[in-house]
Amino acid sequence: MAAAKTYTTTELALHNSKDNLFLSINGKVYDVSGFIDEHPGGEEVLIDEAGHDATESFEDVGHSEEARDIMKRFYVGELKLEGSEKPKTKPTFATTPKPIPAVEPTDTGSSLQYVIAAVVVAGCVIWKAIS
Numbered sequence: 001m002a003a004a005k006t007y008t009t010t011e012l013a014l015h016n017s018k019d020n021l022f023l024s025i026n027g028k029v030y031d032v033s034g035f036i037d038e039h040p041g042g043e044e045v046l047i048d049e050a051g052h053d054a055t056e057s058f059e060d061v062g063h064s065e066e067a068r069d070i071m072k073r074f075y076v077g078e079l080k081l082e083g084s085e086k087p088k089t090k091p092t093f094a095t096t097p098k099p100i101p102a103v104e105p106t107d108t109g110s111s112l113q114y115v116i117a118a119v120v121v122a123g124c125v126i127w128k129a130i131s
């Protein structure tokens, strides 16, 4: 089997017309020119993503396993990132980390100490009273 062709984002962007429509999903490049009319989600969404990295929009739709199988038929190569580009892959968690709330020092500890002391004192008093 021939080695997969590698496409830069610039090369990918050249395949942006309806009859020559490439897009990239999770670092792989697909030629979906022949699938536009069959796409259950309609042709518009594919045309909108023509020549682009469509990972986010593809994953946002929540495509089925069947869709991912169909996709393999259109695989033409790998996306090569240029310069400072970051790879787009399926985010399995929120990409913006939530700030971890700072643990504010509370006086819960010291009030608990007062409660324990009060219980001990009360226990002693009761024990004295009944003995």
Ligand code: HEM
Pocket: 023, 030, 032, 039, 040, 041, 042, 045, 046, 049, 054, 057, 058, 061, 062, 063, 064, 065, 066, 067, 068, 070, 071, 074
């Ligand atoms: C090779 C690429 C793609 C393939 C093989 C593919 C295949 C499919 C299939 C089989 C479905 C039917 C539902 C399912 O089985 O999940 C579907 C629905 C859909 N697809 Fe795609 N798709 C591709 C790319 C995209 C892209 C890039 C978008 C961009 C937004 C997109 C948007 C949608 C939408 C909006 C639906 C309709 C979902 C619904 O009605 O619930 N698809 N696609």
